[in-house]
Amino acid sequence: MSRVAIVTGAARGIGAATAQRLAQDGFAVAVLDLKAEDCAGTVAAIESAGGTALAVGADVSDAEQVQAAVDRVAAELGPPVVLVNNAGVTRDNLLFKMSDADWDVVMNVHLRGSFLMTRATQKHMIEAKWGRIVNLSSVSALGNRGQANYSTAKAGLQGFTKTLAIELGKFGVTANAIAPGFIVSDMTKATAERIGEEWEPYVAKRAAAIPVARAGVPEDIAHTVSFFVSEGTGFISGQVIYAAGGPRT
Numbered sequence: 001m002s003r004v005a006i007v008t009g010a011a012r013g014i015g016a017a018t019a020q021r022l023a024q025d026g027f028a029v030a031v032l033d034l035k036a037e038d039c040a041g042t043v044a045a046i047e048s049a050g051g052t053a054l055a056v057g058a059d060v061s062d063a064e065q066v067q068a069a070v071d072r073v074a075a076e077l078g079p080p081v082v083l084v085n086n087a088g089v090t091r092d093n094l095l096f097k098m099s100d101a102d103w104d105v106v107m108n109v110h111l112r113g114s115f116l117m118t119r120a121t122q123k124h125m126i127e128a129k130w131g132r133i134v135n136l137s138s139v140s141a142l143g144n145r146g147q148a149n150y151s152t153a154k155a156g157l158q159g160f161t162k163t164l165a166i167e168l169g170k171f172g173v174t175a176n177a178i179a180p181g182f183i184v185s186d187m188t189k190a191t192a193e194r195i196g197e198e199w200e201p202y203v204a205k206r207a208a209a210i211p212v213a214r215a216g217v218p219e220d221i222a223h224t225v226s227f228f229v230s231e232g233t234g235f236i237s238g239q240v241i242y243a244a245g246g247p248r249t
Contacts (some may be wrong), residue, residue, distance in 0.1 A: 002027055002078075003026070004029075004073065004078045004081060004082070005029050005081075005229070006029075006056075006080045008085055008113070009087030010029075010039060010042055011031070011034075011041070012042075012185075013186055013218050014086055015084075017217075017219050018086060020042065020222070021219070021223065021226050024049065025226055029051065030054050030069075030073040032057075033056075033057065034057065035057045036056060036057035038057075039056070052077070056069050060113030060114075061108035061113045062116075066117055070117070079124035079128060080121050082131070083117060083118060083131075084136070084225055085157075087109055087110075087113050088110055088136065089106060090190065090191070091105055092147050092150065092191065092194055093146060095148050107149065110150075110156070110157060111160070114135055114157060118133060122173070125173045126168070126171045126173065129171060131174070132229040133175040133176070134228045139242060139244050139248060140154050141157075142155075157177060161240065172234070174234060175237055176228045176241070178228070179241065179242045179243065180216060181243065181245055182206045182207075182216055183217065183220070184217055185218060210244070211245055211246035216243070224241060
């Protein structure tokens with residue numbers, strides 16, 4: 001029987017690529033996003049390649065929806081032992097323009113969402129005496145103009161990751177974080193639009209500043225997730241890896 005993984009924010013971008021990669025690795029994958037119907041494309045891609053996937057709709061910042069989603073995954077696919085907390089939103093603005101709502105929604109999705117998903121799934125990992133948690137941070141955790149909310153949330157996820165590693169390690173559960181650099185995605189397209197730059201020149205400019213001389217793609221992050229959830233990484237926990245084409249880009 002395949003081990004079961006949950007990937008949040010898996011309708012598109014990094015989440016979709018990660019869900020497909022984990023299915024290729026042999027996991028049965030719960031593809032979770034705000035609306036189940038938005039996950040249809042990811043599920044179809046997994047199933048057409050011979051994998052097993054389930055579309056699940058839930059607001060990760062809502063405790064009841066999270067518990068219901070995890071219970072459904074356990075009932076229909078099996079107990080989830082891998083969790084990738086990828087769901088995220090941006091509400092970028094300079095501090096003096098940032099509204100309470102801009103701050104709250106980013107905290108709720110990234111931090112509360114990761115907390116609720118992890119709390120709901122950890123019992124299945126502990127019972128299995130094996131588990132892998134991967135949290136998606138960002139190079140923005142180091143600070144980024146116009147992202148006081150997002151930077152704070154992504155830095156918070158690093159502290160959350162390290163604490164999970166300490167608390168859950170004795171049960172065979174590891175927790176690690178990935179901090180992507182510039183990735184070609186809908187989210188970064190929105191950033192370019194916000195600052196008034198054309199997309200293709202924006203990508204070229206960003207790539208020119210990256211030591212490996214290219215922009216990242218969602219599959220780069222999916223590959224890193226695959227490494228962290230593999231059988232052989234049981235002695236790696238509480239780490240943050242900057243998947244950014246260089247030290248901090």
